[in-house]
Amino acid sequence: MIQKKVCMVGAFATGKTSLVARFVSSIYSETYQTTVGVKIDKKLVQMGEQGLMLILWDLHGEDDFQKLRLSYLRGSSGYFLVVDGTRRATLDKAYILQSKVEAEIGVVPFVLLLNKTDLQDDWELEDSAIAEAVNKGWTVIKSSAKTGLGVEEAFLTLSRKMLEI
Amino acid sequence: MMCEIMNELFAALNQVVLERIDNRSFHLIGTMPDWFGQFFSEISTAQSRFSLEKTFPFLENFLIDAEHFWQESDRGVLKSGFWSEPNPQGQDYQLEALAVCLSDKKILLIELAESAYQEKYALLQTGRDNQLSYDSLVKEIQKKEILLHCIFHDLVGQITAVSNCLELLGLESLSVRGRDYISVGRRQINQQAELVQEILQAFSAEMELLQNAITDPTQAPDLLICTQNVVDMFLPSFLARKKHLQMHPEIERIGNWKVIGERSRLERILLNLVENALRHTPEGSTVQINLHQEEEFILCTVDDQGLGVPPESVKYLFQRFFQVKGRAGKAGLGLYFCRITVKRWGGAIGYEPLAEGGARFWFRLRKFELHQSEPTMKNPPYPL
Numbered sequence: 001m002i003q004k005k006v007c008m009v010g011a012f013a014t015g016k017t018s019l020v021a022r023f024v025s026s027i028y029s030e031t032y033q034t035t036v037g038v039k040i041d042k043k044l045v046q047m048g049e050q051g052l053m054l055i056l057w058d059l060h061g062e063d064d065f066q067k068l069r070l071s072y073l074r075g076s077s078g079y080f081l082v083v084d085g086t087r088r089a090t091l092d093k094a095y096i097l098q099s100k101v102e103a104e105i106g107v108v109p110f111v112l113l114l115n116k117t118d119l120q121d122d123w124e125l126e127d128s129a130i131a132e133a134v135n136k137g138w139t140v141i142k143s144s145a146k147t148g149l150g151v152e153e154a155f156l157t158l159s160r161k162m163l164e165i
Numbered sequence: 166m167m168c169e170i171m172n173e174l175f176a177a178l179n180q181v182v183l184e185r186i187d188n189r190s191f192h193l194i195g196t197m198p199d200w201f202g203q204f205f206s207e208i209s210t211a212q213s214r215f216s217l218e219k220t221f222p223f224l225e226n227f228l229i230d231a232e233h234f235w236q237e238s239d240r241g242v243l244k245s246g247f248w249s250e251p252n253p254q255g256q257d258y259q260l261e262a263l264a265v266c267l268s269d270k271k272i273l274l275i276e277l278a279e280s281a282y283q284e285k286y287a288l289l290q291t292g293r294d295n296q297l298s299y300d301s302l303v304k305e306i307q308k309k310e311i312l313l314h315c316i317f318h319d320l321v322g323q324i325t326a327v328s329n330c331l332e333l334l335g336l337e338s339l340s341v342r343g344r345d346y347i348s349v350g351r352r353q354i355n356q357q358a359e360l361v362q363e364i365l366q367a368f369s370a371e372m373e374l375l376q377n378a379i380t381d382p383t384q385a386p387d388l389l390i391c392t393q394n395v396v397d398m399f400l401p402s403f404l405a406r407k408k409h410l411q412m413h414p415e416i417e418r419i420g421n422w423k424v425i426g427e428r429s430r431l432e433r434i435l436l437n438l439v440e441n442a443l444r445h446t447p448e449g450s451t452v453q454i455n456l457h458q459e460e461e462f463i464l465c466t467v468d469d470q471g472l473g474v475p476p477e478s479v480k481y482l483f484q485r486f487f488q489v490k491g492r493a494g495k496a497g498l499g500l501y502f503c504r505i506t507v508k509r510w511g512g513a514i515g516y517e518p519l520a521e522g523g524a525r526f527w528f529r530l531r532k533f534e535l536h537q538s539e540p541t542m543k544n545p546p547y548p549l
């Protein structure tokens with residue numbers, strides 16, 4: 001069976017852990033429990049005839065308290081850049097992290113996730129910001145770990161991209 | 166005897182001690198703690214050779230660093246940092262691995278990091294919770310400030326209109342009783358106007374801050390320093406998007422750059438303008454900030470190389486809830502906030518297209534003269 005390592009990257013409290021929990025175990029919790037270090041999960045996805053084992057590396061969010069250890073990224077076949085759509089600064093952070101990741105492991109498939117789409121009233125990302133990412137050729141998916149919207153799609157999209165290479 | 170104790174000791178401390186035998190496997194030293202055995206359900210625990218990589222993807226990665234460490238150093242410890250991993254029953258364990266060199270032996274310790282993990286977790290959780298509440302508070306304050314301004318603005322507008330009507334009515338030929346009614350009405354409306362002022366001044370800490378900022382010279386913000394702070398803050402974001410941000414090279418670093426205002430709000434104004442510029446300037450282009458000394462004012466300009474604002478939208482730019490279609494922030498409050506704040510400080514703010522293409526947002530603020538003890542506010546913050 002094919003195995004692929006996938007990292008969850010993004011500012012703190014953007015929903016990395018929640019997205020993995022939604023995808024792997026179909027659960028969601030409102031309580032924020034920050035990730036210390038790395039949390040590993042596995043999930044088997046069926047890609048047509050082929051079984052693909054995703055090894056999910058849920059990395060802690062980067063901030064002043066904890067810097068991202070770049071060595072964690074080694075060997076990744078793909079990654080998610082997770083943004084909290086209700087906190088505009090997390091998109092800037094995603095751009096910064098993307099260039100760090102690319103400098104570390106080179107070009108591998110990734111998906112930009114604009115998470116927390118269920119919170120429309122607090123949404124801070126305007127269409128132009130989203131268009132900017134799309135224009136760079138990035139794959140952008142709106143998601144909500146809370147409602148599940150876009151989560152399955154995101155993981156399947158990344159899986160497909162990883163298998164293409 | 167001693168050896169037996171040692172064997173038990175590590176297990177009692179929830180630590181697994183392993184020695185690297187070859188590229189594939191490890192040899193267990195001492196007794197295996199229960200939790201560790203659970204990860205190897207299919208293998209009998211009597212076995213003492215382990216391949217860790219398959220069971221622990223995290224260790225597969227760490228062992229690359231550990232191998233370098235074992236090759237190169239003969240002292241010290243290399244820590245993996247915490248990781249958590251579910252055992253086959255789905256129960257999460259918090260672990261940490263340590264690579265150690267002991268007289269040419271490559272030793273790997275894996276420990277169940279319960280208390281150390283909890284401590285670090287509690288600290289980080291508090292830090293991040295606080296950061297989140299702080300951020301949402303700042304956002305809330307900005308919204309409230311605008312709301313307050315809107316209420317005030319609307320109230321004052323209506324009061325002034327009623328007051329004017331009464332005044333005009335007073336010029337009509339009226340009965341004595343009619344005049345009395347009018348003068349009662351005018352007294353009431355004037356009281357109302359005073360009340361609104363008083364309420365605002367008494368209850369708005371914002372207002373107080375504003376007053377303090379103006380009279381206390383140590384509080385007057387330095388526009389050059391604020392600009393530098395904002396530039397430093399934004400540089401990584403610009404770099405990541407392959408855009409440039411710079412202060413005009415000819416800005417005099419010495420001299421008086423103090424202005425009438427308040428530092429955190431001034432930085433928020435700059436932040437709003439620079440963020441806008443970052444959004445609209447294309448890849449590879451430069452956003453430039455310049456500061457000019459004028460006689461009574463300091464002028465700050467933020468230039469980008471984007472498409473500029475469509476001419477038909479310019480006059481609405483600084484209005485509340487304004488958005489250039491599909492371009493501005495969702496709430497459309499950023500520039501409005503800038504305008505009401507700058508105006509309150511007796512300054513001005515505006516937009517002009519650049520001849521060579523691109524947008525220029527500018528604002529000017531009154532200089533804070535060092536010898537000045539009384540505020541020279543020509544316009545009171547809220548003219549009635």
Ligand SMILES: Nc1nc2c(ncn2[C@@H]2O[C@H](COP(=O)(O)OP(=O)(O)OP(=O)(O)O)[C@@H](O)[C@H]2O)c(=O)[nH]1
Binds near residue numbers: 019143
């Ligand atoms: N409304 C809403 N809340 C979400 C969503 N995803 C996550 N959250 C909440 O956001 C908070 C942070 O979620 P986490 O999944 O812990 O975020 P994280 O990115 O793993 O955070 P760190 O581990 O600290 O980097 C939690 O309170 C979640 O309940 C979402 O899609 N919608």
Ligand SMILES: [Mg+2]
Binds near residue numbers: 016033
């Ligand atoms: Mg997390």
